[in-house]
Amino acid sequence: MLKQRAITALILLGLFLFALFLLPSLGWAALVIIITMQASFEWARLSELSKKTTTVYLVLTLTVMLGIVWLDAQYPEQFVSLHMLIYGMSALLWLIMVPLWLIARWQVRQPLLMMLTGWILLIPTGLAMIDLRMLNPWWLLGVMGLVWVADIAAYFSGRKFGKHKLAPNISPGKTWEGVFGALLGVTVYVLLIVYSNDLLTDNAALFGLLMASWGWVGLAVIGDLFESAVKRQAGVKDSGVLLPGHGGLLDRIDALTSTLPLAAMVILFQRMA
Known part of the structure; x- marks a missing residue:
């Protein structure tokens, strides 16, 4: 299983990098x-x-995504506020609603509510992928790389040292040791990027960046747990069978849904300030 996961991940990474740096904006x-x-x-x-x-x-999801892309192409400067509103709804979901959802162990089966949750979950993620790539492909790769490093470090540290369950009622396989491994992995990742590119010379700024990266790990964990809770409610192990060894696409981007929109919101806000 691990070999299959690794092969699939390498193929996906190669295709992703090709698309990220070589596809035109419309593509x-x-x-x-x-x-x-x-x-x-x-x-x-x-x-x-x-x-x-x-x-x-x-159909409604496709209409909204096509509408956003069309509006951005026609009126690129006027729709920053719309993007911030969309990201704001995502922030509200991940910082308030999802933690309450997980703590209360809500079992939500109303179709309309699940549809609304899906839109706030996925449309801001897609929009963030477009916005961050437009601003700088390396920013998108950097944020996604942080989440990937956290996921890989959590997986291996959890397998090696995992004893204390993080949320046994939601995802029995996740442990606190995995979370600490993710924090350590992300710390190394950030330090390597900073010092290899000579990005920061101020220790206070570096500590602030590390604090932000640890917060992003927390968001990634929440995203992962939320999808696990929804899968448990549905009585399935994976969201699909699209990716050999990984399950569905949603299984691979669950942590990105809680991190990319907030990263895009922070970066856009800084550019507007």
């Missing part, structure tokens, strides 16, 4: 829409939506 937007639609289809499955409701949900 990248099309790819992001395809990713969003696949993830939305898997979300509909986890939400146990009927076939008719799933069709409506997917």
